Amino acid sequence: GAVVSQHPSWVICKSGTSVKIECRSLDFQATTMFWYRQFPKQSLMLMATSNEGSKATYEQGVEKDKFLINHASLTLSTLTVTSAHPEDSSFYICSASPREGSTGELFFGEGSRLTVL
């Protein structure tokens, strides 16, 4: 299957700082990537759709100024959590799909666990 890589896997930061998470498609070009957030023992919640060369599309209730998304190339999307606070602590995971049509399955990065002190 396709390979999506996410970095860092773990990050601990102080309240008020910003944290950047990178998501790369290693063996395919991804015009669209997806950022999910997952709280403990819960399902994945779509935060935003990252579009290469254009603005991200945010889901209702997700603050676009808090969660900055940049998709500058066909293989890289970044999520920056700005002025992080303890309530932003969560598991963030990105995904992408390599093909139009066909099954369209999502392939996921390893995820990034953010802890804000």
Next chain:
Amino acid sequence: AQKITQTQPGMFVQEKEAVTLDCTYDTSDPSYGLFWYKQPSSGEMIFLIYQGSYDQQNATEGRYSLNFQKARKSANLVISASQLGDSAMYFCAMREGPGNYGQNFVFGPGTRLSVLP
């Protein structure tokens, strides 16, 4: 209304036995895809199996098979010969419409499977 329902928050199975994880879905779109993902404690999301709405036969991938009952809108995952490494969260997911770069995915709440030695 929930589009994906997984009624079993937790399941136990004895090693080497088979287990069925339930999933029902709700959509009015005639073209859709159904997916199962495994999420071990490390957090990564692993794609297991896919079933298209127009597929006539149930999907199989090694020890995984999908019991697709279209009229009942169910897509249960069957794991045969359970192994200790199968202990994880399992998410049923649906993509509405044709597969276009992973758009329009929705995930169920998940079922935690524990395989007992």
